[in-house]
Amino acid sequence: MSxxxxxxxxxxxxxxxxxxxxFVLDRIRATFELYGxxxxxxxxxxxxxxxxxxxxxxxEVYVIRRLHADEHEPAGDDALGLHFDLTVPFARYVLENAxxxxxxxxxxxIQKVWRGERPQEGxxxxxxxxxxxxxxxxxxxxxxxxxxxxxxxxxxRSLPIPxxxxxxxxxxxxxxxxxxxxxxxxxxxxxxxxxxxxIGPAKVAELLAQTAGASEAQAKxxxxxxxxxxxxxxxxxxxxxxxxxxxxxxxxxxxxVRVVETAAAHSPGLCVADLRIARGLDYYTGTVYExxxxxxxxxxxxxxxxxxxxxxxxxxxRFPGVGISIGVTRLLxxxxxxxxLSISRDVPTCVLVAxxxxxxxAVSNGVADALRRRGIPTEVSPSAAKFGKQIRYAERRGIxxxxxxxxxxxxxxxxxxxxxxxxPATPETWTPPATDLHPVVS
Numbered sequence: 001m002s003x004x005x006x007x008x009x010x011x012x013x014x015x016x017x018x019x020x021x022x023f024v025l026d027r028i029r030a031t032f033e034l035y036g037x038x039x040x041x042x043x044x045x046x047x048x049x050x051x052x053x054x055x056x057x058x059x060e061v062y063v064i065r066r067l068h069a070d071e072h073e074p075a076g077d078d079a080l081g082l083h084f085d086l087t088v089p090f091a092r093y094v095l096e097n098a099x100x101x102x103x104x105x106x107x108x109x110i111q112k113v114w115r116g117e118r119p120q121e122g123x124x125x126x127x128x129x130x131x132x133x134x135x136x137x138x139x140x141x142x143x144x145x146x147x148x149x150x151x152x153x154x155x156x157r158s159l160p161i162p163x164x165x166x167x168x169x170x171x172x173x174x175x176x177x178x179x180x181x182x183x184x185x186x187x188x189x190x191x192x193x194x195x196x197x198x199i200g201p202a203k204v205a206e207l208l209a210q211t212a213g214a215s216e217a218q219a220k221x222x223x224x225x226x227x228x229x230x231x232x233x234x235x236x237x238x239x240x241x242x243x244x245x246x247x248x249x250x251x252x253x254x255x256x257v258r259v260v261e262t263a264a265a266h267s268p269g270l271c272v273a274d275l276r277i278a279r280g281l282d283y284y285t286g287t288v289y290e291x292x293x294x295x296x297x298x299x300x301x302x303x304x305x306x307x308x309x310x311x312x313x314x315x316x317x318r319f320p321g322v323g324i325s326i327g328v329t330r331l332l333x334x335x336x337x338x339x340x341l342s343i344s345r346d347v348p349t350c351v352l353v354a355x356x357x358x359x360x361x362a363v364s365n366g367v368a369d370a371l372r373r374r375g376i377p378t379e380v381s382p383s384a385a386k387f388g389k390q391i392r393y394a395e396r397r398g399i400x401x402x403x404x405x406x407x408x409x410x411x412x413x414x415x416x417x418x419x420x421x422x423x424p425a426t427p428e429t430w431t432p433p434a435t436d437l438h439p440v441v442s
Contacts, residue, residue, distance in 0.1 A: 009125030011329060013336075016346045016439075021128075021332055023343075023441045024159055025110055028130045028326060031155035032108040035147075037132050040107040042089040044114075045080045050092060060084050060115045082114040086131040087283075087305075087323055091312035094135055094319050104136040104144070110328075122299045122334045130155075131305075133323030135312065140320040142255050145287040145307050146262035148324045152291065152303055153263070153270045155326065160442050161335060162294040164302070167274035168259050170287050171306070172252025173239065174225070174278060178212075180246035181221050187282060188212040193226050194278035197300075226276035232264060233257045235273040252286070259287055285309040289324050293334065302331045344440040345398030348377045350432055351414070352394040353403040355384040363405050367412065370427035371403075376437065378403075391417055400436050403427075 006012070013021060029039075051061050061081040083089045086109045094101065110130045119125060132151060134144045149166045156164050171190065178186040192207040199207075201223050208214035208222055221242065228238045236253045256273055263271035279288040286307030293302050305324030312319035335341040351371055353364045364380050371378040379399075381390045387404070394402050394417055403425070406412045414430060415422040 009119030009123075011124055011126070011333060013332075016343050017332070017336055019348065019439055020341050020343050020441050021328070024328060024332065025128075025130070027158045028155045028328070029108070029110060031151065031158055032130075032132055034154075035106075035132075035151045037106045037108040037151075040090070040093070040109050041111060042083075042086070042093050042109065044082055044112075046083050046089055046092060048079050048081045051081045051084065051088060060117055062114050062116055084115045085113055086111060086129055086325065087133065087308070087311065090131070090133055090135075090323070091308075091319070091321070094312045094321075095314055098137070098314075098317075098319065104134050104140065106132070106134050108132045121337060122296075122330050124329055124333065127327065127329030130326040130328050131323055132325075133321050135319050135321030137317070137319055140307075140309075140322065142258060142286075143262075145255065145322050146259045148287075148289060148305065148322060149259065149263045149271050150266045152289075152324055152326065153267045156291075156303070157267075160341065161331070162296070162340070165269075165292045165294065166263070166271045166303070167277050167290045167292065167301075168256065168263075168271050168287060169273065169275050169277040170252035170256040170259075171278070171284055172248050172286060173256060173275065174252075176246035176249025176252055177225050177239070177242075177244050178222065180244035180249055181218050183212055183214060183218055183222075185212045189214065189222060190278045193222060193276065196223075196226055196276050228275040229272060231260075231269065231272045233260055233273075235260070235275065239275070255287060279304065279306055283308045283311040285320075287322065293331065296334050299330075299334055302327050302334070342442055344435075344442070345400070347397050347399065348439060349379045349397065349399045350376055350437055351378045351401045351403050352390070352397075352399045353378060353380045354387055354390045354405070355381045356405060356407060357384045360384075360405065360407075364403075367403055367405055367427045371430075374428075374431075376432065391415070401432060 045064055061084055064080040064082065108131060112126060113129050114126050116125060117123060152166065174190055175186040178189045183189050189208055189212040192204050192211055196204050205219040205223065208219040214222065224242060228235050236257055239253060260271055260273050277288055277290050284306035288306035289304055290301035291303035303324060303326045307322040309320040310318065353368045355361050355364045368378045368380050391402055400416060400418060402415045402417055404413045411424040412426060413422050414425040
């Protein structure tokens with residue numbers, strides 16, 4: 001068999017990286033639950049017509065097809081695709097289970113998703129997302145849009161990572177403005193402006209003309225709106241100074257002011273109103289979010305989302321919602337690549353119990369059992385080699401303590417192999433320092 005080669009875009013973390021990931025997921029999960037979000041997991045596949053009905057996603061979906069079809073089974077597996085985010089599956093789940101849900105329904109999901117895009121640093125074809133959404137029946141109060149940044153700010157602040165800045169906008173501002181200047185296709189204009197960071201103002205102006213029918217003056221006005229950015233509600237004055245009026249524009253300004261002011265009261269500096277943020281998916285209708293990791297801005301957003309009013313609907317019944325998603329794998333990949341996250345040891349083990357000889361292995365097993373019952377991660381030496389070799393085994397694994405069972409009635413002893421300190425101990429009472437009990441992420 002030839003040596004296997006990695007598959008681009010499908011990350012495999014080392015054990016230390018995986019422990020860091022678990023730590024990050026635990027912190028995120030804990031914050032979500034502090035805000036009252038309940039856990040949910042949806043299936044990995046969805047019908048293609050559902051995955052493709054909103055936004056420019058057709059090139060990103062992985063289609064599910066069996067290699068060898070069973071002639072006795074009905075055809076149609078190729079009408080399924082792996083989900084590329086968690087919002088669309090969640091909307092389907094809400095529709096299927098609306099009669100059993102209590103609204104407003106608050107849920108979080110932490111799952112893998114698959115997206116067929118070109119792999120590059122911080123971008124993967126298989127990755128973990130951590131989502132929160134709030135959905136209601138018929139109407140959803142605007143204050144939920146102001147809550148999203150607070151949850152994400154607290155979740156990311158609980159991690160040993162650089163500070164983040166959440167950029168917020170409201171699609172009603174953009175759509176109302178575009179209508180106010182006479183553009184007939186606001187959605188095409190939104191998609192064009194969403195590419196501003198990738199292709200620059202000149203190309204966006206060309207795209208506005210080609211796809212949204214914008215004149216030179218209209219394109220200039222769109223770019224002027226996109227240039228507005230402020231850490232407080234002063235963005236509203238800057239928008240009004242452009243001299244455009246529309247009821248939807250006024251509604252969007254009011255909603256975005258609430259988001260910015262709520263965030264400032266909770267975490268000064270967390271949010272900034274940035275009117276170039278549009279989000280490319282068609283289903284967003286109100287506030288939209290993108291999150292920059294300080295020092296990693298050139299890699300784009302690590303956390304994004306927004307308000308949607310029409311994604312989940314059945315006849316005349318709608319389930320509007322708002323959600324935001326942390327790209328966990330994206331965040332970790334960027335930080336792993338620069339050494340921005342580390343862990344104090346490569347294994348969970350805190351104590352290695354030495355084995356005097358194979359006939360006494362049961363004694364060592366008993367010590368390990370007693371330590372584990374008290375929540376101390378412990379393993380037993382794989383061999384009854386000389387104690388020096390067992391200590392070197394612990395050193396190679398990064399295990400800080402070695403336990404020596406007493407012989408002939410002598411007391412057990414535990415050794416801190418970093419300092420060389422060794423003292424008598426009993427497995428029913430000995431406790432390591434809190435910083436040694438589990439690996440520490442920093």
